[in-house]
Amino acid sequence: MSAILSGISRKQPTKSARYQASFVGPDLRRHFAPVTLESKMTAERWLTKERDRVERCAASDEGLSSWKPPEVIATEVQAAAVTVADYAKTVIGERNLKARTRIGYEASLKN
Structure with a gap:
């Protein structure tokens, strides 16, 4: 399961010096942070939060079927x-x- 939860934070190839964070989720698709992040530490913090969210879902009674991609959660928050x-x-x-x-x-x- 840890292979699925591994993520990447890489520096953008522009002069902005911002970082893009992404990870492969339980659905085996790559999911990106909603915005580029200002530092490598911020990108890694986002990845850690997402990893924790996946692990909480996996430990729940419903299992990984209760997990939602970050894009879906952002849409739900905005709608609410x-x-x-x-x-x-x-x-x-x-x-x-x-x-x-x-x-x-x-x-x-x-x-």
Whole structure:
């Protein structure tokens, strides 16, 4: 299993001096960090977190079938995030506002 969990952090071939981290997951596909990372240590930290996540899934009752690639998790987190507009609608709905004020606030959200 450790061969599957091995990862690579390599310096980008550009002048940016950033590192790209990737690993081969349990699905036998290569998965990359969502962004290039500022140092080799940061890239290795990302790889360690991903390795720990795979090992936690492997140790769980569901096994590796519960593992999700980092791209899927990032998409789920983004989809679950509350937007400023959603938060503002909640706040406006909870406040005791006069009708004209409420209309003005809601109009501001549309712009």
